[in-house]
Amino acid sequence: MPKPDPALLDPAHYPFQFEIQPRFTDLDINLHINNVALVGILQESRVRFHDLTGFQYSAAGVTSMVAHFAVDYLGQGLYPQPLTVHIAAIEIGRTSHTLGQLAMQEGRQIAYARTVLVGVDDHRPVENAPYFLEAVKPWMFKQ
Secondary structure (H helix, E strand, O other): OOOOOHHHHOHHHOOEEEEEOOOHHHEOOOOEEOHHHHHHHHHHHHHHHHHHHOOOOOOOOOEEEEEEEEEEEOOOOEOOOOEEEEEEEEEEOOOEEEEEEEEEEOOEEEEEEEEEEEEEEOOEEOOOOHHHHHHOHHHEOOO
């Protein structure tokens, strides 16, 4: 499988970054951050992104759900050095938005993740609201 587009692997294109400390319990038998633990780190940084930026569904009854999540593992994550996760909205659909996340450690690429989130109300997809479309603008991937 080919690596993601080189632009997606450049942290300068991402308007948001979050530093997270791996835990000793995140290690695998080879003393690397376990792939499953790395997914948890990516999830935590995505949730923090939505929370810290106000970039979330906030209308009554509207929530979001992960419709697709894919990770490209690019390098080994080590303990105890912190990971910096760079995040940007890379695509906005009618009922969804796609986030790109680049996890780095000491200048090395560790992983790239792509997450599609769908706005949901009453168990059905809903169109992105105008306020959401406005709120996403500062957090778009910088070309």
